[in-house]
Structure formats: C-alpha cells, structure tokens
Amino acid sequence: MGRLSMLVQIAWRNLLASPINLIIGALILFGTFLFVVVGGLLDSLNAAMARSVIGSAAGHVQIYSAKSKDELSLYGSMGGDPDLGAVTEFPRIKEALEAHPNVKEVVPMGVSGALITSGNTVDVALEELRNLLKAKDGVVDRPEYKNLAPAELDTRITASRRHVRQMIKVLDADQKKAAAILQDKAIDPEVVAALQKVSSDDFWAGFDNDPWGSLEFLENKIAPQVTDSQLLFIRYLGTDLDRFQQSFDRMQIVDGTRVPKGQRGFLVAKLFYEDQLKLKSARRLDKLKDARSLGRLIATDDELKRFVKENKAQTRDIVLQLDDLKTSEAVTKLQGFLKSDEKDLATLLTAFFDTTDENLEVRHGFFYEQLAPMLQLYKVRVGDTLTIKAFSRAGAISAVNVKVYGTFAFTGLEKSPLAGTTSLMDLMSFRDLYGYLTADKAEELAQLKRETGAKQVTRESAEDDLFGEGNTVVAEATAGVIDEKKEFTGVGRRLREDDLVRRVYSDAEINGGVVLHAAVILKDPALLSKTIDELNALSTEKNLGIKAVSWQQASGLLGQVILFFRVLLVMAVAFIFGVAMVIINNAMMMATLQRTQVIGTMRAIGAQRTLVLSMVLVESVVLGLVFGGLGMLVGSGLMSFLHSHGIAAPNDVAYFFFSGPRLLPELSTANLIIALGIILLVTLGSTMLPAIIATRVSPLRAMQADE
Amino acid sequence: MNAIVSIRDVVKEYQLGQTTVQALRGVSLEVLKGEFLSIAGPSGSGKTTLLNLIGCVDTATRGVVEVAGKDTAKLTERELTDLRLNTIGFIFQSFNLVSVLTVFQNVEFPLLLQGKLGGSERKAKVMQLLEQVGLHTHAKHRPSELSGGQRQRVAVARALVTDPLLVLADEPTANLDSATGNQIIDLMKSLNQQKGTTFIFSTHDHKVMQHANAVIRLADGKVLGRESAKDAVAHALSLGEAAANEVRA
Numbered sequence: 001m002g003r004l005s006m007l008v009q010i011a012w013r014n015l016l017a018s019p020i021n022l023i024i025g026a027l028i029l030f031g032t033f034l035f036v037v038v039g040g041l042l043d044s045l046n047a048a049m050a051r052s053v054i055g056s057a058a059g060h061v062q063i064y065s066a067k068s069k070d071e072l073s074l075y076g077s078m079g080g081d082p083d084l085g086a087v088t089e090f091p092r093i094k095e096a097l098e099a100h101p102n103v104k105e106v107v108p109m110g111v112s113g114a115l116i117t118s119g120n121t122v123d124v125a126l127e128e129l130r131n132l133l134k135a136k137d138g139v140v141d142r143p144e145y146k147n148l149a150p151a152e153l154d155t156r157i158t159a160s161r162r163h164v165r166q167m168i169k170v171l172d173a174d175q176k177k178a179a180a181i182l183q184d185k186a187i188d189p190e191v192v193a194a195l196q197k198v199s200s201d202d203f204w205a206g207f208d209n210d211p212w213g214s215l216e217f218l219e220n221k222i223a224p225q226v227t228d229s230q231l232l233f234i235r236y237l238g239t240d241l242d243r244f245q246q247s248f249d250r251m252q253i254v255d256g257t258r259v260p261k262g263q264r265g266f267l268v269a270k271l272f273y274e275d276q277l278k279l280k281s282a283r284r285l286d287k288l289k290d291a292r293s294l295g296r297l298i299a300t301d302d303e304l305k306r307f308v309k310e311n312k313a314q315t316r317d318i319v320l321q322l323d324d325l326k327t328s329e330a331v332t333k334l335q336g337f338l339k340s341d342e343k344d345l346a347t348l349l350t351a352f353f354d355t356t357d358e359n360l361e362v363r364h365g366f367f368y369e370q371l372a373p374m375l376q377l378y379k380v381r382v383g384d385t386l387t388i389k390a391f392s393r394a395g396a397i398s399a400v401n402v403k404v405y406g407t408f409a410f411t412g413l414e415k416s417p418l419a420g421t422t423s424l425m426d427l428m429s430f431r432d433l434y435g436y437l438t439a440d441k442a443e444e445l446a447q448l449k450r451e452t453g454a455k456q457v458t459r460e461s462a463e464d465d466l467f468g469e470g471n472t473v474v475a476e477a478t479a480g481v482i483d484e485k486k487e488f489t490g491v492g493r494r495l496r497e498d499d500l501v502r503r504v505y506s507d508a509e510i511n512g513g514v515v516l517h518a519a520v521i522l523k524d525p526a527l528l529s530k531t532i533d534e535l536n537a538l539s540t541e542k543n544l545g546i547k548a549v550s551w552q553q554a555s556g557l558l559g560q561v562i563l564f565f566r567v568l569l570v571m572a573v574a575f576i577f578g579v580a581m582v583i584i585n586n587a588m589m590m591a592t593l594q595r596t597q598v599i600g601t602m603r604a605i606g607a608q609r610t611l612v613l614s615m616v617l618v619e620s621v622v623l624g625l626v627f628g629g630l631g632m633l634v635g636s637g638l639m640s641f642l643h644s645h646g647i648a649a650p651n652d653v654a655y656f657f658f659s660g661p662r663l664l665p666e667l668s669t670a671n672l673i674i675a676l677g678i679i680l681l682v683t684l685g686s687t688m689l690p691a692i693i694a695t696r697v698s699p700l701r702a703m704q705a706d707e
Numbered sequence: 708m709n710a711i712v713s714i715r716d717v718v719k720e721y722q723l724g725q726t727t728v729q730a731l732r733g734v735s736l737e738v739l740k741g742e743f744l745s746i747a748g749p750s751g752s753g754k755t756t757l758l759n760l761i762g763c764v765d766t767a768t769r770g771v772v773e774v775a776g777k778d779t780a781k782l783t784e785r786e787l788t789d790l791r792l793n794t795i796g797f798i799f800q801s802f803n804l805v806s807v808l809t810v811f812q813n814v815e816f817p818l819l820l821q822g823k824l825g826g827s828e829r830k831a832k833v834m835q836l837l838e839q840v841g842l843h844t845h846a847k848h849r850p851s852e853l854s855g856g857q858r859q860r861v862a863v864a865r866a867l868v869t870d871p872l873l874v875l876a877d878e879p880t881a882n883l884d885s886a887t888g889n890q891i892i893d894l895m896k897s898l899n900q901q902k903g904t905t906f907i908f909s910t911h912d913h914k915v916m917q918h919a920n921a922v923i924r925l926a927d928g929k930v931l932g933r934e935s936a937k938d939a940v941a942h943a944l945s946l947g948e949a950a951a952n953e954v955r956a
C-alpha cells in the first residue's frame with residue numbers, strides 16, 4: 001500500500017515537472033471524450049434505430065427462403081425490392097419456430113409495390129355520376145354506393161350533375177382564354193364544338209333521356225382535355241394484420257379503424273396519405289405552417305417560397321372540385337376574407353394563397369374552417385375501395401379491390417419517410433396481387449392450361465422482363481396496357497369481389513398460403529444473435545428451408561449506417577490514441593534516459609527491477625487515468641446534459657434514426673469501461689519499452705557523477 | 708567469524724575496446740564487524756571499484772567476495788538486490804536523493820522497499836533517524852531546499868534506516884567543504900559507535916582519514932597494507948608533500 005502510494009506520488013510529481021505531459025494529457029482527454037460522447041451517441045442512435053426498425057416492420061429477426069436470389073432488404077435496395085423465394089410451408093415453419101423458447105410470435109409478411117391510378121379530375125367526377133346513376137338503376141359495383149336512400153341518391157345525382165356542369169364551365173372559360181392567346185389553327189375545332197355542345201342547356205335537358213350516351217360523350221370528348229391524371233406508386237406490406245397490430249404496438253390508427261379481424265383490408269401509411277393523396281394546396285399549407293412553427297421564414301427560405309408559388313399557380317385542383325353553388329359560396333367567402341370584389345374563383349384563390357410569414361396562420365385557419373369542408377381533401381377517403389393492380393409473379397396483371405379502413409403511423413416515426421410510406425394490406429389480397437397460388441389452385445390452373453394449350457410464360461423470364469429493370473417498366477406498361485373497364489365487368493366478378501370484401505378468413509387460411517418473409521418477435525431481445533444461430537440450426541435440422549437474419553441485416557444498407565459511423569469513430573479514436581502513444585513513448589523514453597541516476601540509486605539501495613518497471617508504468621497510467629478520467633467526466637457531463645435536454649431531429653429523415661422527434665442519448669457504462677480499458681492499454685503499451693529499458697539501468701549508474 | 712566482508716584474490720578487469728584494464732589486481736581483505744574503515748589511495752587506484760564489489764553492485768572478474776557470510780558470485784540478481792537492501796547502506800558522493808520526494812520520504816524509501824514495517828512504525832523509525840542526523844525539523848522539505856551538508860545527512864539517515872550491518876560511502880565528503888565534510892564523518896563515527904554498524908568509506912582527504920579505525924591503502928589496484936589512521940595520515944601527508952613538490956618542480 002505504502003509502496004504504491006509512493007510510486008503514485010513519484011509519478012505525479014514527475015508528471016508535473018514536464019510540460020510535454022500536458023500535450024499528452026490533452027490528447028488522452030480529447031480521445032476519451034470523443035469515445036465516450038460519440039460512442040454514446042452512436043449507441044443511442046443504434047438503439048433508437050433498432051427501436052424504429054424493430055418496431056415498424058422488422059421485428060427482432062426476419063426469416064425468408066434460403067433459396068432466395070437476393071438478400072432480404074426490407075427498405076428496398078438499389079435495384080428495387082429484392083427477389084425472394086417463396087416460403088410455401090409457412091404453417092409448419094411458424095409452428096417449428098414458435099416452439100423455440102425465445103420466440104414470442106412469427107408474423108408473416110411480404111413487401112411489394114404497385115401503381116394506383118388516380119384518374120383525371122373530370123374522369124373521377126364522371127365516374128361518380130355514372131356510379132350514382134347505376135345505383136339508381138339498382139346496379140351496385142362498389143360497396144360505397146350500396147344502401148343509399150332514394151332521396152339521398154337524388155340529391156347526390158343533382159349535386160354530381162352540377163359539379164360536372166361547373167367543370168365544363170371552367171374548361172370552356174379556359175378554352176376561350178386559350179383561343180384569345182393562341183392562333184385559331186392551334187385549337188382543335190372538334191374540341192371547341194364538343195365544349196359548346198356540353199355547355200348548352202339543351203345537352204343537360206336531354207341528359208336524362210340518354211344518360212349513358214351523354215356520359216360516354218363526356219368521357220370521350222371532354223375528359224381527355226384534362227391531363228391531370230396521376231400514377232402513384234404505392235408500397236405495401238402484406239401481412240396478417242391482426243398479428244401485426246399486436247406485435248408492433250407502436251402502430252397507431254390515425255384515421256378510421258383497424259381492419260376487422262380476419263378480413264381483407266388496406267391501411268394507408270399516414271405520411272404517404274398526406275404527401276401523396278392529400279390535395280396538394282392543403283398539403284403545402286400544412287408544410288408551410290410546420291416550417292413556420294420551426295422558425296423558418298417564407299421571406300428567406302427558398303423551399304417555402306416555392307410552396308407559395310406553387311399554391312398560387314395551381315388553383316385548378318380546387319376550382320374543378322366545386323360545383324356552381326359551391327363555387328359562388330367560395331367566391332363570397334374569399335371576397336369577404338380578402339375584401340375584394342373579384343368574381344373569378346381562380347384569381348381569388350391565387351390572391352388567397354399569396355401567403356406571407358405574417359398572414360399564414362390566419363389563412364391556414366380560414367382554409368380549413370371555410371374552404372376545406374367544401375372540398376375533397378384526399379383522393380382516397382377512409383371507406384373507399386382502392387383498386388390496386390400489379391404484375392403477378394407469373395407475369396399476368398392482377399388487380400384487387402381492397403377497402404381502405406384507415407390510416408396508421410408508428411408512434412414517434414410519424415414524420416419519417418422510411419417508416420411512413422409503406423402501407424399495410426391483408427395477406428390474402430397481397431397473395432392475389434403477388435400471384436402466388438396455393439398448391440391446389442396451381443394444380444387446377446395447370447390443368448386448365450393443358451386443356452386450352454395456353455403457352456406458359458416461364459416464370460424466370462417473366463420476372464426478368466418485369467422486375468429486372470426496376471419500376472419504370474411497370475409504370476409504362478400499366479399506363480398503356482390496362483383497360484379498367486374490361487377488367488371489371490360481369491356480374492359474377494362483381495359478386496365475387498363483394499363476397500371477398502366481407503369474408504372473414506381463419507388463421508389457417510391466412511397462414512396457409514405463400515409468404516415472402518416473416519418477422520420473428522423475441523421474448524428476450526438480448527439473446528438476439530444466439531437465437532438467430534439456433535433458428536438457423538433449427539431450419540437445417542427440420543429442413544425448413546429458411547434463413548434467419550437480424551433486423552439489422554434485414555434492413556439492408558440502412559442497418560449498416562450506424563456501423564459505418566462506428567468504424568469512423570474507431571478510426572478517429574485510434575488515430576488520436578496512436579498519436580498519443582507515439583508521444584508518450586518518446587516522452588517516457590526521454591524521461592527514463594534523464595533519470596538513470598535516480599533509477600540507479602534506487603536499484604543500488606535495494607529496489608528490484610520490478611519496482612523500477614512499475615514506477616515507469618504507474619507514471620503513464622496515472623497520466624492516462626487523470627486526463628482520461630477528466631475526459632470521461634467532461635464526456636459524461638455532456639451526455640447527461642444531452643440526456644436531459646435531448647437532441648431535436650434536424651429533419652424528417654432523422655425521425656427514423658432518432659426513433660422520434662428527439663434523441664435522448666444514454667451514457668453507457670460499457671463505453672466508460674471500454675474507454676478505461678483503452679486508456680490502460682494505450683498508456684501501458686506505449687510505456688512498455690521505456691519501462692523495460694529502465695529496468696536495465698545498472699545500480700552502478702548511482703556511483704557515477706551526474707553528467 | 709567476525710568478518711563482515713571477506714575478499715580473497717579479487718581481480719577486476721574492465722574491457723575498453725581491445726585493451727583490458729585491470730582495476731584490481733588480486734586484492735585480499737577482511738573487514739570486521741564494527742570497524743570504521745577508510746580506503747585510501749591515489750586516483751585510479753581502484754577504491755571505487757573495490758567498494759562497488761563489496762556493495763554488490765558489481766561483480767569480480769576472479770576471486771571471492773563474501774559479504775555477511777555470503778559468496779556474492781553465487782547469488783542471483785534478485786538476491787544481490789535483497790542483500791543490498793537489507794544488509795548494506797549506501798552513502799554517495801553526490802548524495803543521490805530522489806528530488807521529487809521529501810526528506811522524510813527519501814529516508815522512508817528503503818523501509819517501503821522492505822515492506823516489513825507498518826506506517827506508524829515506519830514513521831517512528833524515520834523520525835528517529837532524522838533526529839539522529841539533526842534534521843527532524845526538515846522532514847517535509849524537498850532535497851532542493853537543503854544545503855549540501857544537510858542533504859548528505861539525509862543520505863546518512865537513509866543508509867542507516869534499515870539498520871544495515873554495513874554502510875559503504877565512496878568519497879562521501881568530496882562534494883562538501885571540509886568543515887561540513889568533517890561533520891558528516893563525525894556523524895558517521897558517532898553512529899558507528901552507537902549502533903556498531905560497520906562503515907567503509909573511501910577518501911582522498913587525510914583529515915577525513917584520521918577519524919578511521921584503520922586505513923586500507925590501495926595503489927595501482929593492489930592493497931599496499933592496512934595501517935592505523937595516524938600512520939596513514941602521515942603517509943598521506945608525505946605523499947601529499949611529495950606530490951606538492953612534484954608540482955613545484
């Protein structure tokens with residue numbers, strides 16, 4: 001005890017005597033600080049991201065077919081979604097995996113994407129009118145037109161007709177404006193004639209005599225004049241919705257309801273719903289308001305300026321939504337609000353959307369209180385039936401109608417594009433779209449093909465054609481090839497669809513088909529890597545044909561991001577400590593050579609070599625511990641400050657990495673211990689050589705006069 | 708067996724490049740317990756070499772060196788170090804205190820190496836020694852705050868704190884003025900008489916020499932003989948005069 005404290009005292013006083021130790025100390029301090037703080041931040045980021053990934057789709061472990069061409073990558077990779085083999089024996093696999101003591105639940109999944117078309121505004125309005133007229137005739141194609149009372153039906157038909165007429169009025173005005181600017185020859189006389197015809201009161205007076213003919217004329221001659229139809233790529237995760245909702249408890253329904261147990265249904269990711277399906281003007285107003293609340297200024301911010309500009313320019317979406325009554329109502333409201341006597345709605349809207357930092361709040365409020373109730377804010381509403389078309393794996397186009405029950409978001413990840421763009425679909429619809437068939441269906445189909453002599457497109461080549469070059473092929477093909485009307489005609493088909501929407505599937509049916517991958521939820525996530533090894537062993541043993549990977553691996557590149565930064569940190573810290581080692585080594589070498597007489601004296605009066613060795617080592621360890629300790633202290637201080645204040649997510653992408661709007665970094669004891677280990681290693685390592693040289697100093701050196 | 712040091716036919720050679728320098732050419736010597744012995748001789752005669760062999764910090768090329776009954780040639784490096792720690796005390800020409808330690812800590816150092824005594828016992832022992840050398844009031848000072856004589860007193864205290872059988876001092880007064888040097892020799896002598904510790908010291912100074920019980924005279928690596936202090940002083944004086952005459956001539 002006394003000896004050690006003496007060695008420490010000698011070390012301490014030697015250290016104070018030499019200014020180079022300050023430089024070494026500063027390096028050690030900085031290196032330790034960096035390690036503790038950045039290491040802690042990365043740990044926290046990793047943990048937060050783990051929560052995001054695990055909680056939003058991946059679960060702790062993902063399993064997929066061992067025969068897959070690509071590795072599973074839940075968030076997609078460079079070339080679109082990975083090519084996974086089908087898992088055909090899911091019930092057996094699920095049972096086998098759930099027998100493992102650490103497995104809580106296995107949730108079947110499949111990720112895919114499809115295009116949905118939102119027809120142009122006129123098409124949509126005409127479609128509505130057509131559906132209403134059909135409903136009046138007792139023909140119901142879509143569930144939302146069912147059970148409408150005759151009185152309500154009449155009101156809606158009247159409103160719908162007014163709407164179409166108002167649209168025509170707008171288009172006619174547009175056309176007249178264009179005619180004034182352009183030369184006559186640039187305008188198609190047929191269009192002019194058509195517009196003239198449908199603008200006339202005669203056309204509408206005769207509408208009821210030949211509703212179908214009139215509608216067709218409108219659809220063929222007028223609708224094509226509006227070119228605002230949109231193809232939207234929608235990404236969805238097909239899953240056992242019930243299990244998903246139970247296992248991923250961060251998932252919250254935002255609008256609407258859950259999909260009833262066992263039923264087909266669709267839940268739109270809230271962010272996608274807002275970004276892609278909301279009326280653009282409204283979305284931009286929201287974004288402006290968000291940005292303002294974060295302190296950004298329209299006056300100086302280019303993005304915000306662009307939003308305002310677009311809002312002022314793109315008023316047509318709103319104008320075309322309103323019938324004549326609502327148009328004049330909106331005009332009156334806007335005239336009052338803007339204190340203007342302008343009569344044109346588009347001009348009024350342009351003035352209204354000229355928002356500034358000062359008036360944004362008020363106009364945002366006015367928009368939602370006064371204008372929004374007259375508008376359809378979202379292209380797809382809760383309760384609508386969404387038609388999704390995709391290329392099946394067999395190369396054919398398949399389409400399903402799924403009812404949108406609501407929107408959802410993951411708590412804390414509401415703004416994250418990574419977590420907020422994948423919608424949820426029931427597994428049955430997913431399978432229909434994806435085109436995997438159950439074994440008996442496949443047999444039935446094969447039989448049919450043999451009979452008809454249909455030439456089977458080989459699956460391999462079809463896949464390459466369709467999926468090989470990403471989504472562009474799909475987009476073009478879909479836009480050109482599909483004829484919606486041909487796809488959905490026939491009473492039989494309609495009845496089947498109807499039946500499908502209401503049908504409740506059993507667990508066995510849901511699990512019974514093909515799945516692409518599955519999330520495995522663990523009871524004790526700490527045993528992750530051990531469990532993965534065991535699940536893989538289990539697969540080999542029971543011939544399950546699956547591969548188990550961690551959430552990190554399953555998230556593809558995303559999972560590597562933190563690893564990348566960790567490597568950077570290790571390199572930076574290694575560099576700093578490397579420099580420290582070189583300097584320590586040099587300094588201690590010099591010090592040892594300067595102190596040979598003292599060392600010789602100690603040896604002469606009876607100090608063993610081991611004491612000399614420990615004397616030199618203790619010196620650098622004391623140096624390391626003092627400054628390293630300071631570094632840890634400062635680092636821990638900063639971390640606890642950050643922990644209590646949190647770091648706000650700088651942008652939407654960061655929400656995913658922060659697993660919420662704020663990251664609360666946690667100081668880990670493990671990091672402190674590792675830092676301590678590194679300090680000891682560095683100081684001891686760099687002093688070893690000088691220390692050994694010190695032990696070689698002869699006691700004779702004591703007798704020689706100090707030069 | 709009263710001899711604490713017994714040296715027989717010791718030769719010490721140094722290799723200087725191609726040539727071999729014989730620092731000691733067959734030295735035999737016995738030192739008895741309680742002696743206060745001086746080693747004298749001209750520069751280069753081998754005084755330091757002889758003391759280093761006795762002090763176990765160097766080994767003889769040939770011959771036997773026994774210290775406290777042990778043949779030093781047969782001891783390992785560790786055992787030699789232990790022998791130095793427990794049996795021998797050293798006083799150096801240039802004091803050799805550890806500058807970063809206090810007076811107290813310097814004296815305590817060998818006790819810590821021994822690790823035999825507890826803290827309070829150590830303290831008592833150190834303070835007792837410091838009192839004996841008259842520096843108990845300076846316990847907390849650093850060596851740099853002391854005069855040369857005071858530093859050498861601390862060194863004396865350090866050499867004696869382990870109660871060694873033998874204390875070796877190679878020219879302990881060479882870096883001191885003669886009055887202070889005499890005080891140091893007086894101090895050593897009194898400790899020799901109080902404790903019976905054997906002292907062997909080398910010196911050029913005949914005034915220092917005269918305090919010794921006996922003087923071993925070395926010349927050219929050989930023992931010329933063992934004389935009483937008085938003879939030795941006379942001898943030294945005549946040599947000194949001869950040397951002075953030489954210079955004059």
Ligand SMILES: Nc1ncnc2c1ncn2[C@@H]1O[C@H](COP(=O)(O)OP(=O)(O)OP(=O)(O)O)[C@@H](O)[C@H]1O
Nearest residue numbers: 721723728729730749750751752753754755756757
């Ligand atoms: N390390 C060494 N290497 C080579 N020769 C040495 C070494 N140490 C001593 N010698 C030689 O051995 C001889 C005896 O030297 P030593 O130091 O013992 O003499 P000394 O009597 O102590 O002299 P001084 O009175 O000057 O201290 C000298 O000739 C010296 O040159």
Ligand SMILES: [Mg+2]
Nearest residue numbers: 754755756877
């Ligand atoms: Mg000498």
